Amino acid sequence: MNTIKPQKTGRILIIDDQPENIHVLANILQKEYEVQAATNGAKALEITYGKNPPDLILLDIVMPEMDGYEVCRRLKANKQIRDIPVIFVTVKKSVEDEEYGFNLGAVDYISKPFQPTVVRVRIRNHMNLKLKTEILEKLSLLDSLTNIPNRRSFDKELQREWKHALRSGHPLPVLMMNVDHFKHYNDNYGYGAGDECLKHITEAMNKKLRRPLDFFARYGGEEFVALLPNTDAPGTMQMAEQLRAAVAEANIPHEYSDTAPMVTISIGVATHSQETPKASLEELLMAADLALYQAKEKGRNQVQTDSPI
Ligand SMILES: Nc1nc2c(ncn2[C@@H]2O[C@H](COP(=O)(O)OP(=O)(O)OP(=O)(O)O)[C@@H](O)[C@H]2O)c(=O)[nH]1
Structure with missing residues (x-):
């Protein structure tokens, strides 16, 4: 008979210099979660920066070389991983120790020796919160x-790419x-x-944007x-032309358009590059907007650019 294995609902990294302590916690948690382990801070950071970072970290404080406080400090200093909740699991149980741990950004503090049931429930609560927050964050960046x-997501991406373009000298077309x-x-x-x-227009354009760095968003309306x-x-011009053509070729009837018998789009292109440098990303967006205005003025269903080839 086939048995259905319950799906594991998250990944937990246990950091403790004593393998037997890791074993005890892993035994409590591995039914519900995928468990990762590290016996020192350096290995823990390597796992956390790696391809499969944990959703939650259980961190011992007293460890040789790098102690738990230092591991926590380093985790919280990194933008990409600072949102992974850290729970200290430790024999240090004075109010000052707890306060110190919370001030470093830990979400909870579990004293050893602990009650397995209490550990399980507290970890489940933190894990649920982490996973729900992640879902909400993803939704807040998507156009429904x-x-x-959505635009919020685009603004973030533009900030990131703008900084990258300034550092690398690579062109950034919008x-x-x-x-x-x-x-x-x-x-x-x-x-x-x-x-x-x-929705149809989105699908038609999305199919054309295939490069991993390409970023496509609904800016509004x-x-x-x-x-x-x-x-x-x-x-860039080839891509813009392909997008324009993809929408026209989707052939969505539009009897009331003064431009064509189907739905069409106009495109404005602007690029920050060595040939056409922009002082700021706002200037880059304004240039793209101006080019779009010209595309509309010149008859729509066309591409205009501020950076002619
Ligand atoms: N169905 C639908 N319409 C939207 C949405 N967002 C914006 N619109 C409509 O898009 C239209 C935009 O109109 P205008 O800005 O006048 O532009 P236009 O008619 O496309 O004219 P040109 O851009 O000059 O070719 C308005 O009727 C908006 O109500 C949406 O989410 N759904």
């Missing part, structure tokens, strides 16, 4: 209609895309049909935006 990143005569579409086919249209980091000017 199209399921692609594409602003706007649906043509979308007000007529909504007014004539209805807002629900308008929503469906936005009927406006979309894409970042194509490290793409040169000819490549």
